[in-house]
Amino acid sequence: MSALWADTTLAELLEWLPLLWQGFLINLQVTGITIVLGLPLGFFLALLVRSHNRWVHVPAITFVEIGRGAPALVLVQFIYFGLPQIDLTLESFGAAVVAMTLSSACYISEIIRAGLDAVPKGQHEASLALNLSKSDEMRFVILPQAMKVSSPSLLGFAILILQSTSLCFSIALPEIVAQAYEIGSISFRYFPVLVLTAGFFVVICIPASVAVGWLEKRNASKI
Protein backbone atom coordinates (compact mmCIF):
# COMPACT_ATOMS: atom_id res chain seq x y z
CA MET A 1 0.00 0.00 0.00
CA SER A 2 2.75 2.41 0.94
CA ALA A 3 4.51 1.57 -2.32
CA LEU A 4 1.33 2.45 -4.20
CA TRP A 5 0.88 5.65 -2.29
CA ALA A 6 4.57 6.59 -2.84
CA ASP A 7 4.70 9.18 -0.03
CA THR A 8 2.22 11.40 -1.76
CA THR A 9 1.56 14.40 0.44
CA LEU A 10 -1.75 16.10 1.01
CA ALA A 11 -0.31 19.23 -0.61
CA GLU A 12 0.23 17.30 -3.83
CA LEU A 13 -3.27 15.91 -3.81
CA LEU A 14 -4.62 19.42 -3.33
CA GLU A 15 -2.45 20.60 -6.19
CA TRP A 16 -3.90 17.95 -8.52
CA LEU A 17 -7.51 18.48 -7.58
CA PRO A 18 -8.08 21.67 -9.64
CA LEU A 19 -6.38 20.09 -12.68
CA LEU A 20 -8.61 17.03 -12.45
CA TRP A 21 -11.64 19.24 -11.87
CA GLN A 22 -10.81 21.17 -15.07
CA GLY A 23 -10.76 17.88 -16.91
CA PHE A 24 -13.94 16.67 -15.26
CA LEU A 25 -15.72 19.87 -16.36
CA ILE A 26 -15.02 18.80 -19.95
CA ASN A 27 -16.52 15.36 -19.23
CA LEU A 28 -19.59 17.09 -17.82
CA GLN A 29 -19.83 19.44 -20.81
CA VAL A 30 -19.60 16.63 -23.34
CA THR A 31 -22.18 14.67 -21.31
CA GLY A 32 -24.55 17.64 -21.16
CA ILE A 33 -24.35 18.43 -24.87
CA THR A 34 -24.67 14.73 -25.72
CA ILE A 35 -27.89 14.45 -23.69
CA VAL A 36 -29.35 17.64 -25.17
CA LEU A 37 -28.61 16.57 -28.76
CA GLY A 38 -28.99 12.83 -28.26
CA LEU A 39 -32.53 12.89 -26.83
CA PRO A 40 -34.25 14.49 -29.86
CA LEU A 41 -32.08 12.52 -32.27
CA GLY A 42 -32.84 9.31 -30.39
CA PHE A 43 -36.56 10.08 -30.41
CA PHE A 44 -36.42 10.74 -34.15
CA LEU A 45 -34.58 7.45 -34.71
CA ALA A 46 -37.17 5.62 -32.60
CA LEU A 47 -39.95 6.98 -34.83
CA LEU A 48 -38.05 5.90 -37.96
CA VAL A 49 -37.48 2.42 -36.55
CA ARG A 50 -41.18 2.10 -35.72
CA SER A 51 -42.18 3.14 -39.23
CA HIS A 52 -44.18 0.58 -41.21
CA ASN A 53 -42.42 1.64 -44.40
CA ARG A 54 -39.67 -0.90 -45.07
CA TRP A 55 -37.48 1.70 -46.79
CA VAL A 56 -37.47 3.77 -43.62
CA HIS A 57 -37.42 0.99 -41.04
CA VAL A 58 -34.53 -1.07 -42.43
CA PRO A 59 -31.96 1.75 -42.79
CA ALA A 60 -32.96 3.13 -39.38
CA ILE A 61 -32.64 -0.19 -37.55
CA THR A 62 -29.34 -0.90 -39.33
CA PHE A 63 -27.98 2.46 -38.21
CA VAL A 64 -29.12 1.87 -34.63
CA GLU A 65 -27.72 -1.66 -34.48
CA ILE A 66 -24.34 -0.61 -35.86
CA GLY A 67 -24.23 2.35 -33.47
CA ARG A 68 -24.94 0.03 -30.54
CA GLY A 69 -22.80 -2.84 -31.78
CA ALA A 70 -19.54 -0.99 -32.33
CA PRO A 71 -17.58 0.04 -29.21
CA ALA A 72 -17.87 3.74 -28.36
CA LEU A 73 -14.06 3.83 -28.31
CA VAL A 74 -14.00 2.85 -31.99
CA LEU A 75 -16.76 5.34 -32.89
CA VAL A 76 -14.89 8.18 -31.22
CA GLN A 77 -11.74 7.37 -33.21
CA PHE A 78 -13.79 6.79 -36.38
CA ILE A 79 -15.07 10.38 -36.20
CA TYR A 80 -11.83 11.99 -35.04
CA PHE A 81 -9.38 10.17 -37.33
CA GLY A 82 -11.87 9.34 -40.06
CA LEU A 83 -13.45 12.64 -41.04
CA PRO A 84 -10.14 14.20 -42.18
CA GLN A 85 -10.17 11.55 -44.92
CA ILE A 86 -13.05 13.47 -46.52
CA ASP A 87 -11.39 16.82 -45.74
CA LEU A 88 -13.51 17.50 -42.71
CA THR A 89 -11.40 18.04 -39.61
CA LEU A 90 -12.98 18.37 -36.19
CA GLU A 91 -10.97 19.28 -33.13
CA SER A 92 -11.15 16.75 -30.33
CA PHE A 93 -14.03 18.44 -28.46
CA GLY A 94 -16.20 18.61 -31.58
CA ALA A 95 -15.35 15.04 -32.55
CA ALA A 96 -16.12 13.87 -29.00
CA VAL A 97 -19.53 15.55 -29.05
CA VAL A 98 -20.41 14.21 -32.52
CA ALA A 99 -19.31 10.65 -31.71
CA MET A 100 -20.91 10.54 -28.26
CA THR A 101 -24.15 12.00 -29.62
CA LEU A 102 -24.39 9.50 -32.47
CA SER A 103 -23.58 6.56 -30.23
CA SER A 104 -25.93 7.68 -27.44
CA ALA A 105 -28.78 8.47 -29.84
CA CYS A 106 -28.78 4.83 -30.91
CA TYR A 107 -29.13 3.57 -27.32
CA ILE A 108 -31.63 6.31 -26.47
CA SER A 109 -33.78 5.40 -29.48
CA GLU A 110 -34.11 1.84 -28.20
CA ILE A 111 -35.04 3.05 -24.70
CA ILE A 112 -37.66 5.42 -26.12
CA ARG A 113 -38.93 2.75 -28.49
CA ALA A 114 -39.49 0.40 -25.56
CA GLY A 115 -41.44 3.19 -23.85
CA LEU A 116 -43.58 3.84 -26.94
CA ASP A 117 -44.24 0.12 -27.34
CA ALA A 118 -45.37 -0.07 -23.71
CA VAL A 119 -48.28 2.33 -24.31
CA PRO A 120 -51.43 0.21 -24.72
CA LYS A 121 -52.98 0.04 -28.20
CA GLY A 122 -56.28 1.36 -26.86
CA GLN A 123 -54.65 4.78 -26.39
CA HIS A 124 -53.98 4.99 -30.10
CA GLU A 125 -57.48 3.80 -30.95
CA ALA A 126 -59.01 6.32 -28.56
CA SER A 127 -57.00 9.12 -30.22
CA LEU A 128 -58.31 7.99 -33.60
CA ALA A 129 -61.88 8.02 -32.25
CA LEU A 130 -61.32 11.57 -30.96
CA ASN A 131 -60.00 12.56 -34.41
CA LEU A 132 -56.68 13.78 -33.00
CA SER A 133 -54.04 14.63 -35.57
CA LYS A 134 -51.00 12.34 -35.63
CA SER A 135 -48.75 14.94 -34.02
CA ASP A 136 -51.32 15.79 -31.33
CA GLU A 137 -51.75 12.11 -30.57
CA MET A 138 -47.98 11.76 -30.11
CA ARG A 139 -47.60 14.96 -28.09
CA PHE A 140 -50.54 14.73 -25.74
CA VAL A 141 -51.40 11.04 -25.53
CA ILE A 142 -48.55 8.66 -26.40
CA LEU A 143 -45.35 10.52 -25.50
CA PRO A 144 -46.28 11.54 -21.93
CA GLN A 145 -47.10 7.93 -21.09
CA ALA A 146 -44.06 6.56 -22.92
CA MET A 147 -41.71 8.97 -21.14
CA LYS A 148 -42.97 7.78 -17.78
CA VAL A 149 -41.80 4.27 -18.70
CA SER A 150 -38.55 5.41 -20.32
CA SER A 151 -37.33 8.04 -17.88
CA PRO A 152 -35.63 5.78 -15.30
CA SER A 153 -33.71 3.98 -18.06
CA LEU A 154 -32.84 7.31 -19.69
CA LEU A 155 -31.45 8.64 -16.41
CA GLY A 156 -29.54 5.41 -15.90
CA PHE A 157 -28.14 5.79 -19.37
CA ALA A 158 -27.07 9.38 -18.66
CA ILE A 159 -24.73 7.93 -15.99
CA LEU A 160 -23.25 5.61 -18.62
CA ILE A 161 -22.75 8.57 -20.98
CA LEU A 162 -20.73 10.37 -18.31
CA GLN A 163 -18.60 7.26 -17.85
CA SER A 164 -18.02 6.76 -21.55
CA THR A 165 -16.88 10.36 -22.08
CA SER A 166 -13.65 9.10 -20.49
CA LEU A 167 -13.04 7.18 -23.74
CA CYS A 168 -12.35 10.54 -25.41
CA PHE A 169 -8.96 10.23 -23.72
CA SER A 170 -8.03 8.34 -26.89
CA ILE A 171 -8.54 11.41 -29.11
CA ALA A 172 -6.47 13.76 -26.94
CA LEU A 173 -9.45 15.49 -25.36
CA PRO A 174 -8.07 17.08 -22.15
CA GLU A 175 -10.74 15.42 -20.00
CA ILE A 176 -10.18 13.96 -16.55
CA VAL A 177 -8.48 10.67 -17.52
CA ALA A 178 -6.11 12.57 -19.85
CA GLN A 179 -5.30 14.95 -16.99
CA ALA A 180 -4.72 12.05 -14.62
CA TYR A 181 -2.50 10.32 -17.15
CA GLU A 182 -0.43 13.45 -17.59
CA ILE A 183 -0.06 14.03 -13.86
CA GLY A 184 0.86 10.36 -13.49
CA SER A 185 3.49 10.43 -16.20
CA ILE A 186 5.13 13.53 -14.72
CA SER A 187 5.01 12.62 -11.03
CA PHE A 188 5.08 8.85 -11.55
CA ARG A 189 2.40 8.65 -8.88
CA TYR A 190 -0.27 6.93 -10.89
CA PHE A 191 -2.08 5.25 -8.02
CA PRO A 192 -3.07 8.29 -5.93
CA VAL A 193 -4.04 10.38 -8.94
CA LEU A 194 -6.10 7.58 -10.50
CA VAL A 195 -7.84 6.91 -7.19
CA LEU A 196 -8.69 10.61 -7.04
CA THR A 197 -9.99 10.40 -10.61
CA ALA A 198 -12.14 7.40 -9.76
CA GLY A 199 -13.44 9.42 -6.81
CA PHE A 200 -14.87 12.07 -9.13
CA PHE A 201 -16.94 9.43 -10.92
CA VAL A 202 -17.97 7.70 -7.71
CA VAL A 203 -19.22 10.94 -6.16
CA ILE A 204 -21.50 11.58 -9.15
CA CYS A 205 -22.45 8.08 -10.23
CA ILE A 206 -23.32 6.36 -6.92
CA PRO A 207 -25.89 8.94 -5.74
CA ALA A 208 -27.24 9.12 -9.31
CA SER A 209 -27.73 5.36 -9.55
CA VAL A 210 -29.34 5.26 -6.10
CA ALA A 211 -31.78 7.93 -7.35
CA VAL A 212 -32.45 5.96 -10.54
CA GLY A 213 -33.13 2.80 -8.51
CA TRP A 214 -35.56 4.73 -6.33
CA LEU A 215 -37.35 6.14 -9.41
CA GLU A 216 -37.60 2.67 -10.94
CA LYS A 217 -39.17 1.28 -7.78
CA ARG A 218 -41.63 4.15 -7.56
CA ASN A 219 -42.56 3.77 -11.22
CA ALA A 220 -43.02 0.01 -10.87
CA SER A 221 -45.37 0.44 -7.94
CA LYS A 222 -47.47 2.91 -9.96
CA ILE A 223 -47.89 0.57 -12.92
Place this chain on the structure above:
Amino acid sequence: MSWENFLILLSGLPYTIAVTFGALIIGAIFGIPVMMLRISNVWILRTSMIVLIALVRSVPPIVWVFLIFFAIGTAIFPIEPLPAALISIGAIAAVNMAEIYRGGLAAIHHGQAEAAVALNLSKWHTFKDIIAPQVMRVSVPLVATYAIGLMKDAAVASTIGVPDLSYQGRYVTEMTYEGLTVMGFVGLLYVAISLPVAWFSRVSYNRLKRKAAV
Protein backbone atom coordinates in the same frame (compact mmCIF):
# COMPACT_ATOMS: atom_id res chain seq x y z
CA MET B 1 -7.14 -0.55 -47.79
CA SER B 2 -4.40 -2.90 -48.93
CA TRP B 3 -4.27 -6.63 -48.29
CA GLU B 4 -1.38 -6.28 -45.79
CA ASN B 5 -3.28 -3.73 -43.76
CA PHE B 6 -6.31 -5.94 -43.80
CA LEU B 7 -4.21 -8.75 -42.36
CA ILE B 8 -2.80 -6.41 -39.69
CA LEU B 9 -6.34 -5.55 -38.63
CA LEU B 10 -7.33 -9.21 -38.49
CA SER B 11 -4.29 -9.98 -36.33
CA GLY B 12 -6.04 -8.00 -33.59
CA LEU B 13 -9.04 -10.30 -33.61
CA PRO B 14 -7.54 -13.07 -31.40
CA TYR B 15 -6.63 -10.48 -28.75
CA THR B 16 -10.14 -9.01 -28.73
CA ILE B 17 -11.55 -12.50 -28.32
CA ALA B 18 -8.94 -13.44 -25.70
CA VAL B 19 -9.61 -10.38 -23.54
CA THR B 20 -13.38 -10.77 -23.86
CA PHE B 21 -13.47 -14.51 -23.18
CA GLY B 22 -10.78 -14.37 -20.52
CA ALA B 23 -12.60 -11.62 -18.65
CA LEU B 24 -15.90 -13.46 -19.04
CA ILE B 25 -14.45 -16.65 -17.56
CA ILE B 26 -12.81 -14.75 -14.69
CA GLY B 27 -16.13 -13.00 -14.14
CA ALA B 28 -18.12 -16.24 -14.27
CA ILE B 29 -15.90 -17.80 -11.59
CA PHE B 30 -15.40 -14.86 -9.23
CA GLY B 31 -18.99 -13.75 -9.73
CA ILE B 32 -20.14 -16.74 -7.67
CA PRO B 33 -18.47 -15.76 -4.34
CA VAL B 34 -19.38 -12.10 -4.93
CA MET B 35 -23.04 -13.09 -5.38
CA MET B 36 -22.96 -15.42 -2.33
CA LEU B 37 -21.59 -12.62 -0.14
CA ARG B 38 -24.08 -10.18 -1.66
CA ILE B 39 -27.02 -12.31 -0.49
CA SER B 40 -25.40 -13.35 2.79
CA ASN B 41 -27.43 -13.10 6.00
CA VAL B 42 -24.49 -11.43 7.70
CA TRP B 43 -25.13 -7.71 7.52
CA ILE B 44 -21.50 -6.63 7.23
CA LEU B 45 -20.73 -9.03 4.35
CA ARG B 46 -23.85 -8.05 2.45
CA THR B 47 -23.27 -4.33 2.87
CA SER B 48 -19.61 -4.46 1.94
CA MET B 49 -20.54 -6.30 -1.29
CA ILE B 50 -23.24 -3.74 -2.12
CA VAL B 51 -20.61 -1.02 -1.70
CA LEU B 52 -18.01 -2.93 -3.72
CA ILE B 53 -20.44 -3.57 -6.58
CA ALA B 54 -21.51 0.08 -6.65
CA LEU B 55 -17.87 1.24 -6.58
CA VAL B 56 -16.75 -1.02 -9.43
CA ARG B 57 -19.73 -0.07 -11.56
CA SER B 58 -19.49 3.67 -11.03
CA VAL B 59 -15.90 4.01 -12.27
CA PRO B 60 -15.33 3.88 -16.07
CA PRO B 61 -13.51 0.74 -17.33
CA ILE B 62 -10.63 2.82 -18.71
CA VAL B 63 -9.84 4.07 -15.18
CA TRP B 64 -9.77 0.50 -13.83
CA VAL B 65 -7.50 -0.60 -16.66
CA PHE B 66 -5.14 2.31 -15.96
CA LEU B 67 -5.21 1.64 -12.21
CA ILE B 68 -4.08 -1.94 -12.68
CA PHE B 69 -1.63 -1.31 -15.50
CA PHE B 70 0.06 1.93 -14.45
CA ALA B 71 -0.45 1.96 -10.68
CA ILE B 72 0.34 -1.71 -9.97
CA GLY B 73 2.80 -1.82 -12.86
CA THR B 74 4.95 1.08 -11.71
CA ALA B 75 4.69 0.67 -7.93
CA ILE B 76 4.50 -3.03 -7.14
CA PHE B 77 5.65 -5.28 -9.98
CA PRO B 78 5.91 -4.84 -13.74
CA ILE B 79 2.81 -6.18 -15.45
CA GLU B 80 2.21 -6.87 -19.13
CA PRO B 81 -0.72 -5.16 -20.87
CA LEU B 82 -2.65 -8.39 -21.52
CA PRO B 83 -2.75 -9.68 -17.90
CA ALA B 84 -3.46 -6.15 -16.68
CA ALA B 85 -6.43 -5.95 -19.05
CA LEU B 86 -7.65 -9.40 -18.00
CA ILE B 87 -7.46 -8.56 -14.29
CA SER B 88 -9.22 -5.20 -14.55
CA ILE B 89 -11.90 -6.14 -17.07
CA GLY B 90 -12.30 -9.52 -15.35
CA ALA B 91 -13.00 -7.72 -12.06
CA ILE B 92 -15.67 -5.59 -13.75
CA ALA B 93 -17.15 -8.76 -15.27
CA ALA B 94 -17.18 -10.52 -11.87
CA VAL B 95 -19.31 -7.79 -10.35
CA ASN B 96 -21.74 -7.76 -13.26
CA MET B 97 -21.92 -11.55 -13.42
CA ALA B 98 -22.71 -11.59 -9.70
CA GLU B 99 -25.72 -9.37 -10.38
CA ILE B 100 -26.80 -11.62 -13.27
CA TYR B 101 -26.56 -14.69 -11.01
CA ARG B 102 -28.53 -12.86 -8.34
CA GLY B 103 -31.26 -12.13 -10.88
CA GLY B 104 -31.23 -15.79 -11.92
CA LEU B 105 -31.46 -16.90 -8.30
CA ALA B 106 -34.49 -14.69 -7.75
CA ALA B 107 -36.16 -16.43 -10.71
CA ILE B 108 -35.86 -19.87 -9.06
CA HIS B 109 -39.04 -20.83 -7.26
CA HIS B 110 -38.55 -21.01 -3.48
CA GLY B 111 -40.32 -24.40 -3.54
CA GLN B 112 -37.07 -25.82 -4.91
CA ALA B 113 -35.17 -24.96 -1.74
CA GLU B 114 -38.07 -26.13 0.43
CA ALA B 115 -38.21 -29.47 -1.38
CA ALA B 116 -34.46 -29.84 -0.76
CA VAL B 117 -35.02 -29.20 2.95
CA ALA B 118 -37.82 -31.78 2.96
CA LEU B 119 -35.43 -34.28 1.37
CA ASN B 120 -32.91 -33.49 4.12
CA LEU B 121 -30.25 -32.42 1.63
CA SER B 122 -27.34 -30.52 3.11
CA LYS B 123 -27.00 -26.82 2.35
CA TRP B 124 -24.03 -27.47 0.07
CA HIS B 125 -25.89 -30.19 -1.88
CA THR B 126 -28.96 -28.02 -2.21
CA PHE B 127 -26.83 -25.30 -3.72
CA LYS B 128 -24.64 -27.52 -5.90
CA ASP B 129 -27.25 -29.96 -7.23
CA ILE B 130 -30.55 -28.08 -7.06
CA ILE B 131 -30.09 -24.32 -7.17
CA ALA B 132 -26.84 -23.71 -9.09
CA PRO B 133 -27.75 -25.74 -12.20
CA GLN B 134 -31.06 -23.91 -12.52
CA VAL B 135 -29.44 -20.51 -11.98
CA MET B 136 -26.89 -21.31 -14.67
CA ARG B 137 -29.63 -22.26 -17.14
CA VAL B 138 -31.69 -19.16 -16.44
CA SER B 139 -28.59 -16.96 -16.74
CA VAL B 140 -27.42 -18.20 -20.14
CA PRO B 141 -29.27 -15.66 -22.34
CA LEU B 142 -28.30 -12.79 -20.05
CA VAL B 143 -24.66 -13.87 -19.98
CA ALA B 144 -24.61 -13.99 -23.79
CA THR B 145 -26.03 -10.46 -23.97
CA TYR B 146 -23.54 -9.33 -21.36
CA ALA B 147 -20.66 -10.89 -23.34
CA ILE B 148 -21.45 -8.49 -26.20
CA GLY B 149 -21.29 -5.51 -23.86
CA LEU B 150 -18.10 -6.88 -22.35
CA MET B 151 -16.47 -7.11 -25.77
CA LYS B 152 -17.12 -3.40 -26.26
CA ASP B 153 -15.65 -2.62 -22.83
CA ALA B 154 -12.68 -4.85 -23.66
CA ALA B 155 -11.76 -2.42 -26.44
CA VAL B 156 -10.27 -0.12 -23.77
CA ALA B 157 -7.47 -2.69 -23.43
CA SER B 158 -6.09 -1.10 -26.60
CA THR B 159 -5.30 2.09 -24.63
CA ILE B 160 -2.65 0.25 -22.58
CA GLY B 161 -1.20 -1.46 -25.65
CA VAL B 162 -3.00 -4.79 -25.99
CA PRO B 163 -2.78 -5.28 -29.77
CA ASP B 164 -6.51 -5.98 -30.25
CA LEU B 165 -8.84 -4.88 -33.06
CA SER B 166 -9.12 -1.27 -31.88
CA TYR B 167 -5.37 -1.02 -31.38
CA GLN B 168 -4.61 -2.32 -34.87
CA GLY B 169 -7.31 -0.05 -36.28
CA ARG B 170 -5.60 2.93 -34.72
CA TYR B 171 -2.20 1.71 -35.95
CA VAL B 172 -3.31 1.22 -39.56
CA THR B 173 -5.16 4.57 -39.45
CA GLU B 174 -1.99 6.35 -38.41
CA MET B 175 -0.06 4.68 -41.24
CA THR B 176 -2.59 5.27 -44.01
CA TYR B 177 -4.61 8.33 -42.89
CA GLU B 178 -7.68 6.43 -44.02
CA GLY B 179 -9.52 6.52 -40.72
CA LEU B 180 -12.98 6.42 -42.24
CA THR B 181 -12.36 3.17 -44.08
CA VAL B 182 -10.18 1.53 -41.45
CA MET B 183 -12.07 2.43 -38.27
CA GLY B 184 -15.35 1.89 -40.12
CA PHE B 185 -14.22 -1.61 -40.99
CA VAL B 186 -13.10 -2.25 -37.40
CA GLY B 187 -16.48 -1.08 -36.10
CA LEU B 188 -18.32 -3.36 -38.52
CA LEU B 189 -16.09 -6.25 -37.49
CA TYR B 190 -17.18 -5.78 -33.86
CA VAL B 191 -20.80 -5.74 -34.98
CA ALA B 192 -20.23 -8.87 -37.07
CA ILE B 193 -18.78 -10.77 -34.10
CA SER B 194 -21.65 -9.76 -31.85
CA LEU B 195 -24.36 -10.87 -34.32
CA PRO B 196 -24.06 -14.65 -33.74
CA VAL B 197 -23.80 -14.10 -29.97
CA ALA B 198 -26.97 -11.97 -30.02
CA TRP B 199 -28.66 -14.69 -32.08
CA PHE B 200 -27.58 -17.33 -29.56
CA SER B 201 -28.92 -15.20 -26.72
CA ARG B 202 -32.32 -14.88 -28.39
CA VAL B 203 -32.54 -18.57 -29.24
CA SER B 204 -31.57 -19.67 -25.73
CA TYR B 205 -34.04 -17.21 -24.24
CA ASN B 206 -36.86 -18.54 -26.42
CA ARG B 207 -35.96 -22.11 -25.54
CA LEU B 208 -36.02 -21.19 -21.87
CA LYS B 209 -39.42 -19.55 -22.25
CA ARG B 210 -40.83 -22.61 -24.03
CA LYS B 211 -39.67 -24.86 -21.23
CA ALA B 212 -41.37 -22.42 -18.85
CA ALA B 213 -38.52 -22.73 -16.37
CA VAL B 214 -39.22 -19.19 -15.23
